[in-house]
Amino acid sequence: MVNAHTFYAIAVMALITALLRFLPFLIFKGKASTPKLVEKLGRLLPSAVIAMLVVYCLKDMNFSAMSNYLPTLIAGLLTGVLHVWKGNTLLSVISGTMCYMLLVQYVF
Amino acid sequence: MSQSTRQAFIETIPVMTGYLALGFGFGIMLKASGFPVWLAPVMSITIYAGAMQYVAVGLLSCGADLLTVGITTFLVNARHLFYGISMLDKFKGTGKRTPYLIFALTDETYSLVCRNATHIPPEKRKHYYFCICFFNHCYWIAGCTLGAVTGSLVTFNSKGIDFVLTALFITIFIEQWRSTEKHYPAIMGAVVTAVCLVLFGSENFMIPAMFAILVLLCIHKEEVSHG
Numbered sequence: 001m002v003n004a005h006t007f008y009a010i011a012v013m014a015l016i017t018a019l020l021r022f023l024p025f026l027i028f029k030g031k032a033s034t035p036k037l038v039e040k041l042g043r044l045l046p047s048a049v050i051a052m053l054v055v056y057c058l059k060d061m062n063f064s065a066m067s068n069y070l071p072t073l074i075a076g077l078l079t080g081v082l083h084v085w086k087g088n089t090l091l092s093v094i095s096g097t098m099c100y101m102l103l104v105q106y107v108f
Numbered sequence: 109m110s111q112s113t114r115q116a117f118i119e120t121i122p123v124m125t126g127y128l129a130l131g132f133g134f135g136i137m138l139k140a141s142g143f144p145v146w147l148a149p150v151m152s153i154t155i156y157a158g159a160m161q162y163v164a165v166g167l168l169s170c171g172a173d174l175l176t177v178g179i180t181t182f183l184v185n186a187r188h189l190f191y192g193i194s195m196l197d198k199f200k201g202t203g204k205r206t207p208y209l210i211f212a213l214t215d216e217t218y219s220l221v222c223r224n225a226t227h228i229p230p231e232k233r234k235h236y237y238f239c240i241c242f243f244n245h246c247y248w249i250a251g252c253t254l255g256a257v258t259g260s261l262v263t264f265n266s267k268g269i270d271f272v273l274t275a276l277f278i279t280i281f282i283e284q285w286r287s288t289e290k291h292y293p294a295i296m297g298a299v300v301t302a303v304c305l306v307l308f309g310s311e312n313f314m315i316p317a318m319f320a321i322l323v324l325l326c327i328h329k330e331e332v333s334h335g
Contacts (some may be wrong), residue, residue: 001142003334007170008176013115013164014154016181017188024192025199025206034193040189047284048297048321049187052314054281055301057274059310072274074244080282081277089279090126096275097133101268 067108075100110230116239121130123216127158127247133272134161135255140266141169148256149197152249157214160184161275183314187204191218198225202234212241215280220244225235270323 018104034042058076061069079096086092109117113267135148151161163184167177191213198221199209213221216311220240228236259266304317 001169002144002147005171006147007254008174009168009172010154010164011285012174012177013157013160013167013181016178017155017157017185018159018184018211020182020188022207023189023209025210028193034196037194037326039137040330041180042321044293044325044328045190045321046187046293047288047291048293048325050129050277050281050284051294051297052301052321053277054185054274055298055305055317056314057277059305059313071268071307072271075271076274076278079278083279083282089276089283090129092279093272093275094129096278097272099268100271100275101266104268105265 071100071103071108112228112236116236120240120243123244124247128251130158130247131251132255135252136259136266136290137269139256139259141165145256145260148252149249152252153278183318205234205238209237212245217241246310250277
């Protein structure tokens, strides 16, 4: 399972992750202020990207059979409702995941 | 233990519970996909990005080509670009610790270090930031490794454990929604991505979605609040 490709892939992931974290510091090193557009993107992009990632996680849902969407829908709703109600990330994530696992393993 | 070290430890306790649990899930998933235990510490030390490591298990097990691996990493972690922008000033003067502070800037670490540090004396702050980053990294490595070890000792049906990632993004989405007044970026991000998914299919929709979101945010005119 582990071969040279595994290490190359891990190296690429580590390098790009680090690059993304370092880039702002490298670009704006020594500059007094950050450009307005960058500052605006810095504020607005995180919400948009998280919304994009939520949709990304739901991409394999399809409505051809109940088992292809109901577990995701139920567990996703449970996660969301719990989080709005209690605001505890750990509780929401663990409950949602356990619910999903039970649904796909025993119900559907 | 100095005052600032203790303060950093106390403040990282919520992240400790989160990282141990999320890391544990990653370790279990990694082992269930047929990878050896030692890959868990290797990945959690070098990549050190929660959501990305879950995605990585999928990429590694299907043997995705390096270009796909690179683009996916870029998309999943692009938000980290913007954490740096808001930390430019805070990390000034942290000296030889700065590279590590930047390397360790995960979502959770960012959520701790972006807050006001007025309760820490200015001369102690670099040590305080370093402790937060280092403690969090340790929790993550420990969680990932424990999960992989557990996964190799007990066999259980881990089908569906990848939902942990979906659940995590849902909770971050709600947090973001609550912490912002204007919801245009969140709504636009979801709608644009969904439209791209329908138009381009589940294999090719992420790059057009990312591009469209960037363009729409750049041309978006913010209402100037008076008063």
